[in-house]
Amino acid sequence: MQSAALADNRRMPSSRPDPRACPCGSGATHAACCGPLLAGSAVADSAEQLMRSRYSAYVHGARDYLLATWHPSTRPARLDLDERVRWLGLSVKRHEQAGPDAAVVEFVARHRIGGGSAARLHEASRFVREGGRWYYLDGDFRD
Numbered sequence: 001m002q003s004a005a006l007a008d009n010r011r012m013p014s015s016r017p018d019p020r021a022c023p024c025g026s027g028a029t030h031a032a033c034c035g036p037l038l039a040g041s042a043v044a045d046s047a048e049q050l051m052r053s054r055y056s057a058y059v060h061g062a063r064d065y066l067l068a069t070w071h072p073s074t075r076p077a078r079l080d081l082d083e084r085v086r087w088l089g090l091s092v093k094r095h096e097q098a099g100p101d102a103a104v105v106e107f108v109a110r111h112r113i114g115g116g117s118a119a120r121l122h123e124a125s126r127f128v129r130e131g132g133r134w135y136y137l138d139g140d141f142r143d
């Protein structure tokens with residue numbers, strides 16, 4: 001009994017991903033993770049949480065959320081999301097507090113454009129906190 005149950009657990013993530021799972025890869029459900037942030041009913045309490053929610057926003061095409069969490073000094077006037085991009089997964093490498101209201105989050109986001117091969121976006125993003133809210137400032141590509 002026990003070994004069969006363990007085998008089932010191991011098979012779950014790859015063959016049958018839970019549709020309720022949060023795209024950011026936290027292991028929590030979307031409703032308990034990035035969902036409330038994207039819906040505007042909660043505010044990220046760390047730069048990493050904001051970064052994760054912005055990844056989920058890219059997955060969901062939540063353009064308004066991306067603009068709202070972008071610092072006004074670097075926010076683009078408009079944001080065009082490439083509909084051919086499919087986001088495949090997020091891995092947060094580093095979350096470093098750079099001051100009381102500044103942080104760096106380094107991550108790798110895997111994606112695929114159309115029928116192309118999977119690619120990695122490796123970025124160190126800078127975040128600032130103003131008025132109790134974290135904002136994405138800018139980022140440096142690492143690869």
Ligand SMILES: [Zn+2]
Nearest residue numbers: 022024033034
């Ligand atoms: Zn999430």
